[in-house]
Amino acid sequence: MGIDPRFGRYPFFQGAQAAVRALDQSPAALIAHEAPAVSRGKERVERALLEGTTAPPDSQQHQTKTELLSYPIARLLVSLLDVSTAIDKYALAEARTARERFEADFTDDEVLQSTTRTTVDVQSALSELELADAVESEPLSASTHRSNRWYWVELVPYLQLREDRWGDQWRLVNQELANGAVRVRYTELMQLLEAAVKQRVASELPLSVEEAANGAEIIEGLSTHVADLQALVDDRPSVTKTTVDVVVPAMFPPCMRGLLQMERSDETLSEPAKFALISFLLTLGADRQEIAALMRCPADSTELAARVEYLQDGAGTQYPPPSCQTMKRYDICLNPDERCENIDHPSEYYEAAIEETDSIRDWRESTVED
Numbered sequence: 001m002g003i004d005p006r007f008g009r010y011p012f013f014q015g016a017q018a019a020v021r022a023l024d025q026s027p028a029a030l031i032a033h034e035a036p037a038v039s040r041g042k043e044r045v046e047r048a049l050l051e052g053t054t055a056p057p058d059s060q061q062h063q064t065k066t067e068l069l070s071y072p073i074a075r076l077l078v079s080l081l082d083v084s085t086a087i088d089k090y091a092l093a094e095a096r097t098a099r100e101r102f103e104a105d106f107t108d109d110e111v112l113q114s115t116t117r118t119t120v121d122v123q124s125a126l127s128e129l130e131l132a133d134a135v136e137s138e139p140l141s142a143s144t145h146r147s148n149r150w151y152w153v154e155l156v157p158y159l160q161l162r163e164d165r166w167g168d169q170w171r172l173v174n175q176e177l178a179n180g181a182v183r184v185r186y187t188e189l190m191q192l193l194e195a196a197v198k199q200r201v202a203s204e205l206p207l208s209v210e211e212a213a214n215g216a217e218i219i220e221g222l223s224t225h226v227a228d229l230q231a232l233v234d235d236r237p238s239v240t241k242t243t244v245d246v247v248v249p250a251m252f253p254p255c256m257r258g259l260l261q262m263e264r265s266d267e268t269l270s271e272p273a274k275f276a277l278i279s280f281l282l283t284l285g286a287d288r289q290e291i292a293a294l295m296r297c298p299a300d301s302t303e304l305a306a307r308v309e310y311l312q313d314g315a316g317t318q319y320p321p322p323s324c325q326t327m328k329r330y331d332i333c334l335n336p337d338e339r340c341e342n343i344d345h346p347s348e349y350y351e352a353a354i355e356e357t358d359s360i361r362d363w364r365e366s367t368v369e370d
């Protein structure tokens, strides 16, 4: 019997864990044979850290088996990463990806229970997340649009899932309470489901890989991938902001000029390249509209908006652009010049270039792009 396709989309479901066991393919064996699940597992973590999603890039589809097996590999990788915030970011990215998929799966005719084998409905998602007994839907009719649905969530799970950063509207004083339950809209239920997935994913992380069966083999086999991921997002507060806040594209380091040119020419940039370019522009103080204008992409691009929002991290904390060493590792150190010999970060290059130039003009004050 084939693997339930829902387990590829929701690999944190309990049934998915049983399906992994049934396949009887140990992580050590997958790593030793360089199975597709290993590179996909790395991609999961890479995209989680850089973009807040674990979905594959749009153009790529993977077999259910690869998606399913890539999840335990990603959990091993994120456990081996020595980056303080990696687990949080990874769990949040898995949860956001799951929420997008839930919203795509939950159809307006849910009242008819028209679930297929490839999708889930609200009730089965609640069951998988052990919330079925804690959430009750108000009576639905076939014409009730999703956004108009209301649910009652028991107080304890509501408080366990609600996060302080969600704001005042989530405080009990601002919610309708009755019989030990809180009344929430459909969109709020989606947010609670996202939080439940995040908690499920984060549970038991980091794994004690050393103590796992074949732990030493796993650590050795994943060492290159771990080093790549570690280098990609190194938490160095000193480079989160340049000391200059002017945007002068002609002074950009050659790598960023090259990536910008490729983006403008509609060449497909790799994920690390997009991350490097956008995070670099953000550190200069460019906003989303300015970044869109520089990259010559639509100002209302949802992809760009999502990337900018993610890189700014809600609290305004920016992800630093990668160091030169990391840029080299990802083959995006392009045409280094003499100045590159004395710096180890693209932001340092830019600061030096601006400092050495007598007269500069901010691109934002110009009506003509460079």
Ligand code: SF4
Residues within 6 Å of the ligand: 253, 254, 255, 256, 323, 324, 327, 328, 332, 333, 334, 335, 336, 337, 340, 344, 345, 346, 349
């Ligand atoms: S050495 Fe650094 S600044 Fe220079 S091109 Fe390479 S990555 Fe960019």
